[in-house]
Amino acid sequence: MNSLREQILVKGLKKRKVHIALVGGQLAPVYNAIVADKADIVEVVYSEATVSQVDKLKDELNIPIIDSKPLAPTNPRKIQKRAKELADKYSNDDITVNISGGVKSWAYFFSIEFYNLENARVIYFDQNNVLWDYKEMKGIDDFEFDMYKNFRLYGNPLDTYKRFTDYTESDDKVAEKIENIRKQHPQQFNGLFIVQDHKEQSLLQQKIGRRCSNKDYSQVSWDKTAIREGGDTLLDISIFSKGEKFDYRLQSPHAFELAFDAGWFEYKIAKLFSGWDKAKEVLLDCRFQAANSADKNQIDVIVNAGTKIIFVECKTQIKAITDIDKFSSVVKTYGGSGSKGVFITYEKKNLQAKEKCKEKGLIDIDLSNNFSEEDFYKKMNDELRKLNA
Helix, strand or coil: CCCHHHHHHHHCCCCCEEEEEECCCCCHHHHHHHHHHCCCEEEEECCHHHHHHHHHHHHHCCCCEEECCCCCCCCHHHHHHHHHHHHHHCCCCEEEEECCCCCHHHHHHHHHHHCCCCCEEEEEECCCCCEEECCCCEEECCCCCCHHHHHHHCCCCCCEEEEHHHCCHHHHHHHHHHHHHHHHCHHHHHHHHCCCCHHHHHHHCCCEEEEECCCCCCEEEEECHHHHHCCCEEEEEEEEECCEEEEEEEEECCHHHHHHHHHHHHHHHHHHHHCCCCCCEEEEEEEEECCCCCEEEEEEEEEECCCCEEEEEEECCCCCCHHHHHHHHHHHHHHCCCCEEEEEECCCCCHHHHHHHHHCCCEEEECCCCCCHHHHHHHHHHHHHCCCC
16 A cells, blocks of 8 residues: 555646756666655666666655556657656656666657656766766756665675774784794795685684694694683794794784785785775675675675775685676676775786786776875775776
């Protein structure tokens, strides 16, 4: 049963502010334009392939949504007919036609039909979250971007993550110590803290545990029991190198996560982004879950840059070139066509990896000897303004 407000609006008992939205696979610009337009009622134009997108809109919006039967994506006569029907239907209303979504054939015929009508305007929401009014020929960029809603609109809510601001000063010092230990004893360090065997992952879930190297006498033991009460995790590391024993004790709330599986490097990159003036929020260890609660995808760092989402893949070095392809796919699927992907390595990338990043439209960064924070922030500012292919 339609609400009383919707019944009144549909019957035309008052002048309405009507938003006609062309709905395609990219839902965020459709939703964002509706919110920015502050419409009384939304008429969605969609195809059989985008029925589910309309359902998502209904879940997120608290205003009446009218959905007629699906429209053919390629038949010009049917498209033109639907545009004329809607122009007649809302002839006594103020109309906004959002051509940000849907197919180009729809955008063409709807623009032709509505552009010269006195009671209508055509708008477009671009990748930089600028709302362009083609009647006034101007853009509005004061839209309030909601990163978490953006994930939901693409059908991938962000389930678990850690905020960079949750890390403490002691975490920061521990991360630096871990990086230095790795520099001094790279082979022994990687043998202890890089866990590739899925069977050993269960070992890492233990509150109190120990992991030993299978190549020498190096070992790490941990105690995570104090973390429940707001205390620190304790790590004791013993490394044997060149006949000598080196002992280290690390103590901070996130010491365990920083030590294992290059968590220190992900923190280092999150800290780097936190110093960027465009970063509104920086998240680490971001996990998107499948229906069975298993991890569907894990992103090292996600940055809310105010106008778009930046996905960051952190690797000390690239071992498989296919990692770049996988990351590129995740960026588009989870963030939409306007999001940015940054592939950062600790060591310098080889030529093949650099070419692959360029081919996939990823921002290529490495922390080699000539790395400069100033140059990094300048590059990110430049890339943020660019539209993706």
